Amino acid sequence: MEEEFSAPRRSYFTLVLLLVSCIFFLTAHLTPYVQGLKRFLSYIINPTPQAANEAIQSTQKFFRNIGEIVRIHQDNVTLHQALHQYAYLDNELAREREENKRLRQMVGFQLPPQTRSIVARVTLREPGGWFQWVMIDRGKEDGVIINAPVLAWVEGKPNALGRVVETFSHSAKVVLITNVLSAIPVQLKSTNEDGLLEGQNDALLNVNYLVLQSTVTRGSELITSPLSSVFPPGITVGYIEDIAAANSESFHSATVQPAVNLNALREVAVLVPSLKE
Amino acid sequence: MRRFVFYFILFWTGVVLQFSWARYFAPFGLAPNFVLVLLMFVGLTRGAFAAQIMGFLWGVSWDILSVDLFGSHALLFTVLGYGAGILSHKWNESKIISQVVITGIASVFFWVGMAAIYQIFAPVEFGFRANYIMGVQPLYNMLIAPAVFFAGNALVEHFGINYE
Numbered sequence: 001m002e003e004e005f006s007a008p009r010r011s012y013f014t015l016v017l018l019l020v021s022c023i024f025f026l027t028a029h030l031t032p033y034v035q036g037l038k039r040f041l042s043y044i045i046n047p048t049p050q051a052a053n054e055a056i057q058s059t060q061k062f063f064r065n066i067g068e069i070v071r072i073h074q075d076n077v078t079l080h081q082a083l084h085q086y087a088y089l090d091n092e093l094a095r096e097r098e099e100n101k102r103l104r105q106m107v108g109f110q111l112p113p114q115t116r117s118i119v120a121r122v123t124l125r126e127p128g129g130w131f132q133w134v135m136i137d138r139g140k141e142d143g144v145i146i147n148a149p150v151l152a153w154v155e156g157k158p159n160a161l162g163r164v165v166e167t168f169s170h171s172a173k174v175v176l177i178t179n180v181l182s183a184i185p186v187q188l189k190s191t192n193e194d195g196l197l198e199g200q201n202d203a204l205l206n207v208n209y210l211v212l213q214s215t216v217t218r219g220s221e222l223i224t225s226p227l228s229s230v231f232p233p234g235i236t237v238g239y240i241e242d243i244a245a246a247n248s249e250s251f252h253s254a255t256v257q258p259a260v261n262l263n264a265l266r267e268v269a270v271l272v273p274s275l276k277e
Numbered sequence: 278m279r280r281f282v283f284y285f286i287l288f289w290t291g292v293v294l295q296f297s298w299a300r301y302f303a304p305f306g307l308a309p310n311f312v313l314v315l316l317m318f319v320g321l322t323r324g325a326f327a328a329q330i331m332g333f334l335w336g337v338s339w340d341i342l343s344v345d346l347f348g349s350h351a352l353l354f355t356v357l358g359y360g361a362g363i364l365s366h367k368w369n370e371s372k373i374i375s376q377v378v379i380t381g382i383a384s385v386f387f388w389v390g391m392a393a394i395y396q397i398f399a400p401v402e403f404g405f406r407a408n409y410i411m412g413v414q415p416l417y418n419m420l421i422a423p424a425v426f427f428a429g430n431a432l433v434e435h436f437g438i439n440y441e
Contacts, residue, residue: 026349049296052298
């Protein structure tokens with residue numbers, strides 16, 4: 001095509017033709033004919049720049065989206081970290097609330113005369129001596145003395161837990177009532193009949209010396225007796241779980257469920273003589 | 278056929294570059310005149326016939342897509358294409374200095390010509406007003422001319438079209 005028209009005369013002819021067309025457009029640019037032609041040609045020309053624009057905008061949008069995805073991912077990681085932190089704080093708050101509740105229950109306790117209580121936390125428990133002893137975080141320096149009774153709270157009520165057998169500067173060893181070395185004089189709350197509660201290194205206790213005529217029944221509450229040299233009288237110790245057949249002519253025994261949940265020991269109160277003024 | 282495809286691609290490349298993508302090369306609102314530089318490339322390398330037709334088509338496209346005086350760009354680009362075409366083979370168009378100088382002259386001519394066309398053909402309410410773009414755009418065109426010539430030559434080589 002080019003070679004055919006490459007001759008100078010053809011070139012001049014084309015130039016004249018094109019120039020005449022241009023001058024016609026310029027002089028008649030407002031006539032309906034030229035306006036119509038312009039509109040018709042715009043239908044042919046316009047789509048390409050528009051498509052190119054859209055291509056550019058799509059590309060820009062694509063890269064913006066990539067950037068957005070990266071930013072969202074970073075936000076997600078940060079929020080996950082924050083969420084873990086808040087979950088930890090939430091657990092911490094629930095724990096503190098529980099502790100607060102337990103401590104409030106202890107505050108309302110009417111202490112026996114001339115005694116004061118030292119609140120302590122259970123800090124150590126050995127699997128080998130699970131029902132035998134625990135360590136608490138108060139010791140000699142805090143006023144804890146040997147043979148001091150240790151109470152634990154259940155639903156706002158104090159319950160016998162054990163007694164202090166060894167003290168250190170800031171800790172003490174507590175023998176639990178379930179320890180085989182423990183023997184506490186108790187009485188049936190309903191009849192005031194006495195018995196001796198003994199530990200078995202087990203979750204359950206054993207009460208002996210219940211008279212054959214006793215009206216003890218399953219679920220009867222046992223409280224500390226005034227005969228106890230360690231515990232103040234009237235502290236709940238446990239509930240009759242099962243009554244055994246008489247093993248002697250005069251007495252029978254019973255299995256006792258401790259009032260304290262020995263698998264949920266947290267704060268305890270050690271009762272010690274009040275300070276002399 | 279290859280020549281037809283080459284000119285077809287070149288035409289639409291000019292349209293897209295000038296009317297769609299020029300804004301991405303426009304610091305302070307100053308966009309280069311890609312069509313004019315491409316026209317110089319066509320004129321210097323392909324001759325007057327091809328250049329004046331391409332100039333006319335690009336000019337008509339510009340007039341359609343803009344609100345300028347209809348026919349003004351067509352007239353200017355046709356004349357510029359013809360002018361560049363008659364200089365073909367009289368310059369060493371492969372030299373960057375030649376490309377820059379011819380682009381600069383054409384750019385100045387473009388604005389002078391535009392002012393003249395407005396004086397002659399435009400109604401009174403369409404007065405031509407000079408602005409800073411008229412002074413700076415020729416320099417910008419001269420700056421991009423080597424890149425446009427390089428890309429144009431690469432396209433010519435790709436299509437395997439002989440120089441005339």
